[in-house]
Amino acid sequence: MSKPVFTTKSSTIHKVDYNEKEKTLEIEFRSGNMYRYYNVPARMWRVFQLYIECEGSAGSFFNEYIKNQFTSEKLKSGAGEEE
Numbered sequence: 001m002s003k004p005v006f007t008t009k010s011s012t013i014h015k016v017d018y019n020e021k022e023k024t025l026e027i028e029f030r031s032g033n034m035y036r037y038y039n040v041p042a043r044m045w046r047v048f049q050l051y052i053e054c055e056g057s058a059g060s061f062f063n064e065y066i067k068n069q070f071t072s073e074k075l076k077s078g079a080g081e082e083e
Helices: 042-053 058-066
Strands: 013-019 024-029 034-037 072-076
Touching: 013 042, 013 058, 024 042, 024 058, 042 058
Parallel strands: none
Antiparallel strands: 013 024, 024 034, 034 072
């Protein structure tokens, strides 16, 4: 895995992590839920990182470009609501 990126401004996403070798993106939400997304291109990860670093809305980026775009697996359930 690469170095995890923690989001401080996002109200929904707590942490994102990418494994370039396996092309997997793991997202931990503030609710405690954690998902793994498969076959995510490295380019998508780099754009997501830049978006977070420039203080864009990580949640909006996720909803537009990742959620329902890639096969996913729920890794952990939190106490909060579904994303």
